[in-house]
Amino acid sequence: MSQMARRIVRELHDEPHLEGRRITVQFIKEQVEGRGLEPRTVADRHDIDVADVYRALTYYYDNPEEMRAVEQDREAAIEEHAHLTTDPEDVRN
Template sequence: MSQMARRIVRELHDEPHLEGRRITVQFIRAQVEERGLDPRTVADRHDIDVADVYRALTYYHDNPEEMRAIEHDRQSAVEDYEHLTTDPDDITD
């Protein structure tokens, strides 16, 4: 695992993520707080330091308005492009 302390940056898709990685703050929060995974497990699965997991969680909770806006933008994008997706149940042989 990298021993380099990572910063939270906004370089990819305008969403906060670990510097040098595509792992977003929102993804890490979902793994720990929604799925109930231990921070060490998340760190091990994604080859990051456990401190990076805590940095992401801290960033998420220190920036609630920003994170709500990101989630709103993500949900709007899903709704805007929903008509372009296919439900597997609608596919016939």
């Protein structure tokens, strides 16, 4: 695991993420709070320091307006592309 603490940046996908990685603040928050995983488990699964997990969670709660905008952008993208998905009940053998 990396011993270097990562900063939270917005270089990729216009969403806050760990510097040098594609792991977003939103993803880490969802893993810990949405899926109920321990921060150490998230860190181990993604080869990051547990401090990076806490850093991402801190960023999430320190920037509620920004994170709300990120969530709204994700929801809008899902809705915009919903027509591209197939409902399993519509698939015929």
